[in-house]
Amino acid sequence: MQAILGILFHSLGGASSGSWYMPYNLVKKWRWEVYWIVGGLFSWLIMPFIAVLITTPGWQGIISAADPSVVRTTYILGVLWGIGGLTYGLGIRYLGMSLGNSVLLGITSLVGSLGLPILRDIGSLSEVLPAGESLSDMLATPSGRVVLFGIFVLMIGIVLCGKAGLMKDKGLLGHKEGVNTEFKLTKGLIIAGISGVLSAFFSFGIDAGKQMGEAVREIAVTNHFPFVSDGTYLFENNIIFLVILWGGLTTNLVWSLALILKNKTGGDFVDASSPLLKNYLFCALAGTTWFLQFFFYGMGETKIGNGASSWILHMSTIILTANFWGFYRKEWAGVSSKTRSTIFLGIGLILLSIIIMGIAKSDFLN
Numbered sequence: 001m002q003a004i005l006g007i008l009f010h011s012l013g014g015a016s017s018g019s020w021y022m023p024y025n026l027v028k029k030w031r032w033e034v035y036w037i038v039g040g041l042f043s044w045l046i047m048p049f050i051a052v053l054i055t056t057p058g059w060q061g062i063i064s065a066a067d068p069s070v071v072r073t074t075y076i077l078g079v080l081w082g083i084g085g086l087t088y089g090l091g092i093r094y095l096g097m098s099l100g101n102s103v104l105l106g107i108t109s110l111v112g113s114l115g116l117p118i119l120r121d122i123g124s125l126s127e128v129l130p131a132g133e134s135l136s137d138m139l140a141t142p143s144g145r146v147v148l149f150g151i152f153v154l155m156i157g158i159v160l161c162g163k164a165g166l167m168k169d170k171g172l173l174g175h176k177e178g179v180n181t182e183f184k185l186t187k188g189l190i191i192a193g194i195s196g197v198l199s200a201f202f203s204f205g206i207d208a209g210k211q212m213g214e215a216v217r218e219i220a221v222t223n224h225f226p227f228v229s230d231g232t233y234l235f236e237n238n239i240i241f242l243v244i245l246w247g248g249l250t251t252n253l254v255w256s257l258a259l260i261l262k263n264k265t266g267g268d269f270v271d272a273s274s275p276l277l278k279n280y281l282f283c284a285l286a287g288t289t290w291f292l293q294f295f296f297y298g299m300g301e302t303k304i305g306n307g308a309s310s311w312i313l314h315m316s317t318i319i320l321t322a323n324f325w326g327f328y329r330k331e332w333a334g335v336s337s338k339t340r341s342t343i344f345l346g347i348g349l350i351l352l353s354i355i356i357m358g359i360a361k362s363d364f365l366n
Contacts, residue, residue, distance in 0.1 A: 006303035007313060007358050013296030014317020020290035021092055022325060023282040029274035031265040035283050036089060037256035038269075042287025044082075044249035048242045051295055055235035062215045062239060070211045071243060077205035078247020084108075084198030086252050087191050094188030095165070096331045103165070103189060105322075106158030107196025109315040112203040113151055143360045147309045150356035154316055157349030161323070164343035168335050202244060202294075203311050206301070209240035237298030293318070309357050316354045323347055 027035045052059045063071060092100040120134035138144030166185075213236045219225075220233035227234035260266050268274065297314050304310045323343070326332065332343060 004358070006300045006310070007354070009296045009300030009303065010310065010313040011317045011354075013293040013300060014314055014319075015321045016289050016296065017293035017314075017318040018321025019325065020286050020293070021089070023286040023289070026282045027279045029271065030268045030279055031263060032089070032093075033256045033259035033263065034265055034268040035279065035286075037253065037260075038280065039283040039287035039290070040249070040252050040256070042284050043290040044245040044252065047288050047291035047295075048238070048245045051235075051238045051291075052242050056216055056239050058219065059216075059239050059242070062212055062219075063243070066212050066215065070209060074205050074209035074212075074240065074243045075247045077201045077208055078244035079251050080198055080247075081201040081205060081244065082248035082251030084195045084201065085248055086255055087195035088199060091188055091192040091195050094184040095192060096183060096326060096329075100188065100192060100322075103158070103162050104192040104196045104199070105315050105319050106155065106162070107193060108199040109154060109158070109312055110151070111197050112200035112311045112315070115200060116204060116207060146356060146360035147312070150309075150353045150360060151312055153349055153356060154312055154353035157346045157353060158319070160342055160346030160349065161319070162346075164335075164339050164346060167339040167342060168332065171334075171336055171339060200311075205244040205247075206237065206240055209243055212239045212243070213237050232302040234299050234302055237301055238295070241294050241298060309360055313354060313357050316350050316357070319350050320347060320354075 024035055024039065056062070088104060091104050094100070095103065114135065117133055117135040117138060121136050133144070138148055216236040216239055217231075217233045220228050220236065221231060225233060270276070293314075297310070300313065301310050304313070332340065
């Protein structure tokens with residue numbers, strides 16, 4: 001039952017993450033840096049604060065009492081993740097929803113799920129890394145081996161999605177790129193590679209901030225909070241997200257303000273010729289939807305844990321949702337039947353990887 005709940009929560013988070021960029025397409029007459037930072041304030045500041053305020057009584061004391069190195073490391077990882085999140089939007093801009101998310105999230109899936117387990121097996125680094133499962137630990141258990149197989153299946157699916165994107169690019173060469181008039185394959189792939197690696201640092205930040213989450217859990221269990229089950233508190237990770245997202249806010253705020261000053265686009269915030277109210281509402285919707293991905297991720301993590309399985313479940317459902325929106329926006333219109341079959345096969349394998357992760361975390365293997 002815990003595995004089923006975990007998959008459900010991760011699916012909700014993935015659906016939120018795969019959908020959050022859509023409201024930005026409805027913003028009119030605002031430059032990228034303007035709507036990015038308006039939406040970002042909801043993603044990285046307003047919504048995380050509201051979530052902690054509602055679910056984590058005494059959160060200020062918990063952060064103050066935590067080891068300063070824990071808070072500092074969590075924040076720094078958030079800053080690095082923020083660079084990945086910043087370039088994420090550019091990757092989607094140049095590659096489109098389907099191909100962009102497939103390539104970018106494929107790299108993030110691999111680095112975020114296996115990066116720390118591999119590093120934990122390196123003796124010189126094991127003492128400075130947050131506690132958790134190593135690659136050798138995963139190989140030693142049936143559930144761990146099934147998780148690794150699920151990662152393998154996911155990566156094949158992602159490669160096929162990427163191949164379909166290349167086939168689409170070749171097939172539509174010389175034609176208008178559907179709704180994505182800014183399609184630039186080489187530039188998009190370079191940006192997606194950088195973003196994919198750095199975006200995985202969010203997973204590392206969750207591990208680094210576990211001391212704060214454990215403090216919340218202890219308070220919740222001791223005081224018999226609602227949503228406490230099997231010694232875990234459903235919202236114990238929100239305080240970790242708050243600190244990580246402070247780092248993300250720092251990166252994105254500095255970059256966006258620099259672009260606004262450089263491009264002299266600050267007037268967009270009050271430009272009466274644009275639909276101001278609608279623009280602010282769509283940005284708020286995008287930012288809130290973005291935050292919900294990790295709000296639900298945190299809930300799923302309490303049921304499954306923050307190992308490779310949680311990260312892969314999250315990434316898989318993001319890719320599925322993003323591809324759904326890609327089809328909805330007709331990004332695959334006009335492609336050959338072979339290209340369409342390739343993208344469908346890739347999506348099918350991604351879906352299969354979710355099923356494999358569910359089996360890995362089921363009572364059957366544990």
